[in-house]
Amino acid sequence: MAQIIVTPVVSLADEPVKICVFGLKPTQLVTIQASVTDERGILFHSRAFYRADSSGEVDLERTAASGGDFQGVLPMGLFWSLRSVKPFQRLIKRDVMGSPFRVTLDVYDFLLFKTDPAAQPVASQVTERWFVKPGIERTKIREGRVRGALFLPPGEGPFPGVIDMFGGIGGLVEFRSGLLASHGFASLALPYFGYEDLPRTLTEVDLEYFEEAANLLLKHPKVLGPGIGVIGVSKGAEIALAMATFLKHVKATVFINGFNSMNGTPLHYRDIHIPGIPYYEERILLSDSGAIDTCYVFGDPLSPKYQDCVLPIEKAVGHILFVIGGEDRSCNSKRNAEEAIERLRHHGRNNSQLLFYPGAGHLIEPPASPFVRVTVSPGVLQPLIWGGELVAHSKAQEHSWLEIQRFLRLHLGKPSMSRL
Incomplete structure (x- = not known):
């Protein structure tokens, strides 16, 4: 069974996270998609295509994205390339104290070229990106x-x-x-x-x-x-x-x-x-x-x-x-x-x-x-x-x-x- 692990799952918004996918077939092609909805209800998303290694793993710190919104080894590329489905919008956190951005990372066992609500991921993980640490x-x-x-x-x-x-x-x-x-x-x-x-x-x-x-x-x-x-x-x-x-x-x-x-x-x-x-x-x-x-x-x-x-x-x-x-x-x-x-x-x-x-x-x-x-x-x-x-x-x-x-x-x- 495929599994995606984000470490740490809760972090400050300016801190890097490690993203790994396990349990894939050797050399399998997958799409990893990131998505987040801002306080106005506008959806932002990004996606990249990866080929699993011989062990059925994708590690964004060493696996190059072959396509999607970027190419190459970019561990934070899915966060860097988030863009809105409504044109020309900027992702800005307005309520920094009340809630984080909850970014969902989905893995699809095929190449997902556009947003498809009917598409079912084989693995998902939600990560919290806070703009204040506890005690602020x-x-x-x-x-x-x-x-x-x-x-x-x-x-x-x-x-x-x-x-x-x-x-x-x-x-x-x-x-x-x-x-x-x-x-x-x-x-x-x-x-x-x-x-x-x-x-x-x-x-x-x-x-x-x-x-x-x-x-x-x-x-x-x-x-x-x-x-x-x-x-x-x-x-x-x-x-x-x-x-x-x-x-x-x-x-x-x-x-x-x-x-x-x-x-x-x-x-x-x-x-x-x-x-x-x-x-x-x-x-x-x-x-x-x-x-x-x-x-x-x-x-x-x-x-x-x-x-x-x-x-x-x-x-x-x-x-x-x-x-x-x-x-x-x-x-x-x-x-x-x-x-x-x-x-x-x-x-x-x-x-x-x-x-x-x-x-x-x-x-x-x-x-x-x-x-x-x-x-x-x-x-x-x-x-x-x-x-x-x-x-x-x-x-x-x-x-x-x-x-x-x-x-x-x-x-x-x-x-x-x-x-x-």
């Missing part, structure tokens, strides 16, 4: 103007504090903060538009809001001072760089595929005003599927007419880690990072580090997050092309996640393990 505390934040959710590891701490931001998706996005807390960080998932009484759309970046959030995090008794970290992707990376520039208690900044200047929206901070480079929508490229490529929409920050839009990051007192995908089709993040690093060096600063991943796209997230090249995005009428290639992007997520944690611990300090 989540507190909804509604203090002053600040909105969000604070995730704290179990124990007394103190823990290094991190503000976690996303981009144009808006709202409150918590899955990365839950994982950061699971690895020992006090993480504040910080929305800045499209949530509760915050502005519905982003028309300006009021840096005093982000300063208030930083002060709120720092004064928490379980947060290890004297500084905090910031991590952001896309527009969140732009804001993170602005925080690093003007807020002296930002000691470590993780910049994931963003801009070194203000784009579209101006920045205000006390008596400082930085205008935004206008968008050039006529530069949008259209794909055959109707998705749009926005890589050329943004103005050149090196242009003399936009010099007052560039962030003066040489003022940053902390360290900056640039995480860049070489196939980012949302923006030219590589050029932005190179210009930022050159500006720092020109001013005699040696406080930056670059992680460059040639085949990665825009949405570099924690490991095992499904690769998405094109998705719909709030406020945009057509799907957006994010870029990247499955294997290179997924490996970039694995490597960068470890480096991000190492960087934050290096510059913020480690939690007081003796008090956990």
